[in-house]
Amino acid sequence: MDRPPLRPLAAAVWMSGSIAAFTAMAVAARQIQGLHDTFEIMTARSLVGFIIVVVVAKAMGLFGDIHATRLSGHFLRNTIHFAGQNLWFWALTMIPLAQVFALEFTSPIWVMILSPLILRDRLTPAQVFGAIIGFAGILVVARPDFTAIHPGVLAAAAAAVCFALTSLATRALTRNESIVSILFWLTLMQFCFGLVLTLADGRIALPTAITAPWLLLIGGAGVLAHLCLTNALRLAPASFVMPIDFIRLPLIAIIGALFYGEPLDALLFVGAVLIVLGNWINIRAEAKAH
Numbered sequence: 001m002d003r004p005p006l007r008p009l010a011a012a013v014w015m016s017g018s019i020a021a022f023t024a025m026a027v028a029a030r031q032i033q034g035l036h037d038t039f040e041i042m043t044a045r046s047l048v049g050f051i052i053v054v055v056v057a058k059a060m061g062l063f064g065d066i067h068a069t070r071l072s073g074h075f076l077r078n079t080i081h082f083a084g085q086n087l088w089f090w091a092l093t094m095i096p097l098a099q100v101f102a103l104e105f106t107s108p109i110w111v112m113i114l115s116p117l118i119l120r121d122r123l124t125p126a127q128v129f130g131a132i133i134g135f136a137g138i139l140v141v142a143r144p145d146f147t148a149i150h151p152g153v154l155a156a157a158a159a160a161v162c163f164a165l166t167s168l169a170t171r172a173l174t175r176n177e178s179i180v181s182i183l184f185w186l187t188l189m190q191f192c193f194g195l196v197l198t199l200a201d202g203r204i205a206l207p208t209a210i211t212a213p214w215l216l217l218i219g220g221a222g223v224l225a226h227l228c229l230t231n232a233l234r235l236a237p238a239s240f241v242m243p244i245d246f247i248r249l250p251l252i253a254i255i256g257a258l259f260y261g262e263p264l265d266a267l268l269f270v271g272a273v274l275i276v277l278g279n280w281i282n283i284r285a286e287a288k289a290h
Contacts (some may be wrong), residue, residue, distance in 0.1 A: 035210075
């Protein structure tokens with residue numbers, strides 16, 4: 001007997017895993033601030049992720065789903081994602097955690113804006129309206145001084161654009177590539193990128209007894225977050241799944257206040273509400289279009 005009410009419930013459970021994983025990754029990165037640079041963090045994260053993907057793929061008999069037919073597409077996607085992830089980790093060390101997450105949530109708005117240019121999608125008036133509201137939220141959150149914009153704000157905003165481009169590249173790849181293949185090349189290529197750039201500067205901080213557990217957490221959480229998000233989107237539409245993800249913002253704001261003394265800024269939450277509203281309008285408009 002079919003029980004569809006369980007699908008949204010299962011999607012919500014998967015999203016709770018995604019929220020926990022992304023939050024844990026941010027906290028772990030903050031804990032090793034100054035002990036490892038972003039290239040070293042990405043090298044460790046990708047190595048742990050690669051091992052997890054290979055072991056799970058072997059155990060589940062999915063290794064045959066990994067193909068090398070679209071390496072150029074994987075290379076482009078992973079280069080952009082690598083840049084965005086490094087910018088995200090860098091931003092975490094410079095501005096409050098909640099501000100990083102709020103700016104990260106502008107990624108769907110960038111997807112909407114860039115889709116007509118890259119995928120030749122058509123914008124609706126509702127989507128344009130959602131984008132305007134979302135960008136108003138960005139200005140409230142960032143409150144940029146255009147004479148001296150904080151580098152952390154620029155890094156977080158640039159990371160959101162990179163994540164949007166990654167989403168568009170992923171959408172193109174998933175037409176004939178499995179999730180296992182995408183994750184395999186993601187972790188392998190980004191491990192190589194990270195290792196080359198780590199060696200390039202001639203200064204390598206090896207993991208210690210203090211930093212190794214946090215690096216393992218970042219690697220495991222990175223794979224788990226994307227796995228949970230993917231499964232949630234398979235069980236329920238984006239209009240249901242993505243609003244749940246915004247729980248990350250108040251959660252990380254509370255963590256930042258309790259453990260790092262970061263202020264609970266009322267304007268940040270006002271801006272975040274505008275960003276969430278802009279995303280929600282965009283998601284609803286896309287759902288109606290399909």
